[in-house]
Amino acid sequence: MTTHNHPNPSARQGPIEVSFTLNGREITVHADPADRLLDTLRHTLGLTGTKEGCGEGECGSCTVSMNGKPVNACLVPTYQTRGSVIETIESIDPETLAAMLESGATQCGACTPGVVLTAAWILKNPDLLNTRTLRELMAGNLCRCTGYDGIIEGIERSLARGDAR
Ligand code: FES
Ligand code: FES
Numbered sequence: 001m002t003t004h005n006h007p008n009p010s011a012r013q014g015p016i017e018v019s020f021t022l023n024g025r026e027i028t029v030h031a032d033p034a035d036r037l038l039d040t041l042r043h044t045l046g047l048t049g050t051k052e053g054c055g056e057g058e059c060g061s062c063t064v065s066m067n068g069k070p071v072n073a074c075l076v077p078t079y080q081t082r083g084s085v086i087e088t089i090e091s092i093d094p095e096t097l098a099a100m101l102e103s104g105a106t107q108c109g110a111c112t113p114g115v116v117l118t119a120a121w122i123l124k125n126p127d128l129l130n131t132r133t134l135r136e137l138m139a140g141n142l143c144r145c146t147g148y149d150g151i152i153e154g155i156e157r158s159l160a161r162g163d164a165r
Contacts, residue, residue: 020081022047023091031078038062038073041088049089049113053142060141063114064088070118070140089113095163096120103154107145115141119155123163 015030022045029044041047041064053061055074062073065087097116106112118141122128128137134152143151 016079018079018082020083021085023087029078033077033079035078036074037064037076037078037081037086040078041073047088047090051110051113053110053114058142059111060114060118061111063117063141065117065121068121068124070121072140087117089116092116092120093163095161096123096158099158099161099163100151100154103150103157105146105150105154111141111143111145115143115151119151119158122155123158126159 015032017028018031019026019028021027027045029040031040031044038050038052041050042052050064050073051061052074053059055062057072057075060070060072063070064073065071065085066076066081067084096119097112100106100112100116100119105115115138118138122134122137134155135148138148138151138155141151
């Protein structure tokens with residue numbers, strides 16, 4: 001019988017070892033090839049601040065930072081984080097969240113961790129606003145509650161104060 005090597009971990013059986021930097025710390029987890037980063041964060045590592053909404057890449061509730069850019073953790077297989085730098089809501093400067101609370105951006109709070117992660121990316125990269133509006137940059141984060149005005153106002157407050165730079 002012929003055997004084949006499968007370079008794609010999803011074609012192999014069993015957990016694989018994955019090392020990455022999470023909120024400033026090197027960690028190693030064992031993940032099945034089909035495991036989503038969202039589940040590894042919430043269930044394996046106990047970081048429940050990252051929320052699941054749609055589970056299909058549509059709502060942005062599960063947004064985390066991967067190598068400095070927001071990604072949907074429900075769409076990222078854990079093995080793809082190998083060697084990367086991941087940051088979650090647990091690592092965020094509290095000032096960024098404070099501005100959201102002050103502006104009434106949070107009602108049920110389900111979208112808030114994802115909103116704050118995307119906001120933190122904008123705050124660290126204000127040049128993004130040279131080519132896109134704040135509302136365009138935030139379009140991947142859906143909120144069922146606030147109508148977005150509070151979210152935009154909160155980010156504008158943070159930008160004005162220079163939070164998280
Ligand atoms: S839960 Fe990931 S985008 Fe909705
Ligand atoms: S505050 Fe409820 S979904 Fe945004």
